[in-house]
Amino acid sequence: RSLEGKLRIGLAEQSVLVSLSHAIALSDPRTKLSEDKCGTALDEAVRTVKQVYSELPTYDEIVPALLKHGVKALPDHCKLRPGIPLKPMLAHPTKSLTEVLNRFENMAFTCEFKYDGERAQIHLLESGDVKIYSRNSEDLSVKYPDIMQRLPKIIGPGVTSFVMDSEAVAWDREQKCILPFQVLSGRKRKDVAAEDVKVQVCVFGFDLLYLNGETLTHKSLVERRVLLHTNFNHVEGEFAFAKHMDGSSVEQIQTFLEESVTGNCEGLMVKTLEQEASYEPSKRSRNWLKLKKDYLDGVGDSLDLVVVGGFTGKGKRTGWYGGYLLACYDPDREEYQTICKIGTGFSEEALAQQAEQFKELIADGPKSYYQYGDSPNVRPDVWFEPKIVRLVL
DNA sequence: AGTGCCTGCCC
DNA sequence: ATTCTGC
DNA sequence: GCAGAATGGGCAGGCACT
Numbered sequence: 511r512s513l514e515g516k517l518r519i520g521l522a523e524q525s526v527l528v529s530l531s532h533a534i535a536l537s538d539p540r541t542k543l544s545e546d547k548c549g550t551a552l553d554e555a556v557r558t559v560k561q562v563y564s565e566l567p568t569y570d571e572i573v574p575a576l577l578k579h580g581v582k583a584l585p586d587h588c589k590l591r592p593g594i595p596l597k598p599m600l601a602h603p604t605k606s607l608t609e610v611l612n613r614f615e616n617m618a619f620t621c622e623f624k625y626d627g628e629r630a631q632i633h634l635l636e637s638g639d640v641k642i643y644s645r646n647s648e649d650l651s652v653k654y655p656d657i658m659q660r661l662p663k664i665i666g667p668g669v670t671s672f673v674m675d676s677e678a679v680a681w682d683r684e685q686k687c688i689l690p691f692q693v694l695s696g697r698k699r700k701d702v703a704a705e706d707v708k709v710q711v712c713v714f715g716f717d718l719l720y721l722n723g724e725t726l727t728h729k730s731l732v733e734r735r736v737l738l739h740t741n742f743n744h745v746e747g748e749f750a751f752a753k754h755m756d757g758s759s760v761e762q763i764q765t766f767l768e769e770s771v772t773g774n775c776e777g778l779m780v781k782t783l784e785q786e787a788s789y790e791p792s793k794r795s796r797n798w799l800k801l802k803k804d805y806l807d808g809v810g811d812s813l814d815l816v817v818v819g820g821f822t823g824k825g826k827r828t829g830w831y832g833g834y835l836l837a838c839y840d841p842d843r844e845e846y847q848t849i850c851k852i853g854t855g856f857s858e859e860a861l862a863q864q865a866e867q868f869k870e871l872i873a874d875g876p877k878s879y880y881q882y883g884d885s886p887n888v889r890p891d892v893w894f895e896p897k898i899v900r901l902v903l
Numbered sequence: 904a905g906t907g908c909c910t911g912c913c914c
Numbered sequence: 915a916t917t918c919t920g921c
Numbered sequence: 922g923c924a925g926a927a928t929g930g931g932c933a934g935g936c937a938c939t
Binding site: 523696833851 | 922923925927930931932933934
């Protein structure tokens, strides 16, 4: 976990990469360590290692190559290749169409439907093996034998290897429509046989990162998209290209957004097409924008809820509440029904201040007219008197 | 076999 | 996922 | 602007215990 940078102790991936680069550079006689150039040489080593890691994020490959060939020659030995998942590019959230237009002013861009499913990075190796990886590079291959099976009819002639970025979405084969994420998450994950898959999925491809031995991440999205469309086939209910629209007027985008929502999608992804349009897994990772329907003004609902309990905080939040249990009053049954927990959106100052405020309201236990479940995660560490009402957006 | 609890993933 | 904070 | 670390709902899976 240390090496994977998942310990949550302030030592995460970037720190590990810096340390590794420095260690190798300093112990390698090939690195010239003159007084004035030392810092520059180290920075250069870090840049190289990070760049290589973004294409081939596996220490099993990078460390041996570093030890054998040194930092300089690392890019010649470690390149993007099917079978090793790369960190998928992520998108910046935006709250309005204006924000999107400001950001992409004077640039060619495209809008795509944002499908409500699971990120799926599909790899075809030269050996013929197929691998499917999740957003966090987990191996989902055993979860999707149905996708594996249908792959031959999706890939075009002459395709011997590729890495595709896509979204796997639950699909209703009778109604021929997209189903919510909740349905998809009901799929089995292990020991799945293609024959007894209950929740059907349709794959929506939206990017191509590698094709027939060639890395495409440095090409622009326009180029990658052409390659995607010319080398793969649409297959009804099984594989489709993410729906896109290149228009840039407010009206066109507005209409497209509404269309996406009608089609059971979450909203739009907006991406540059030509300039700054390469696929950058780690460097400029938030190069795309997402425009979700529930971010938009007036679309989301708000509720007045009563704070009935608090959960003791961990880590940075040790010493006050890390989250709260909220309830809604039902006048018919004369009781407070717990609804949800809330744990983000508080600055540290607000958390400290709130802890003071709730100190006065600590109750011995749950009120008789509190209605809550059995599960321990709805049993707060501290119960409160029902005094504080909060507007929840 | 059934239940409850916990973990580790998705979002 | 969302959100805040330190750099 | 980015990386890191808090936190959410909900699901399948797996373990322990009945």
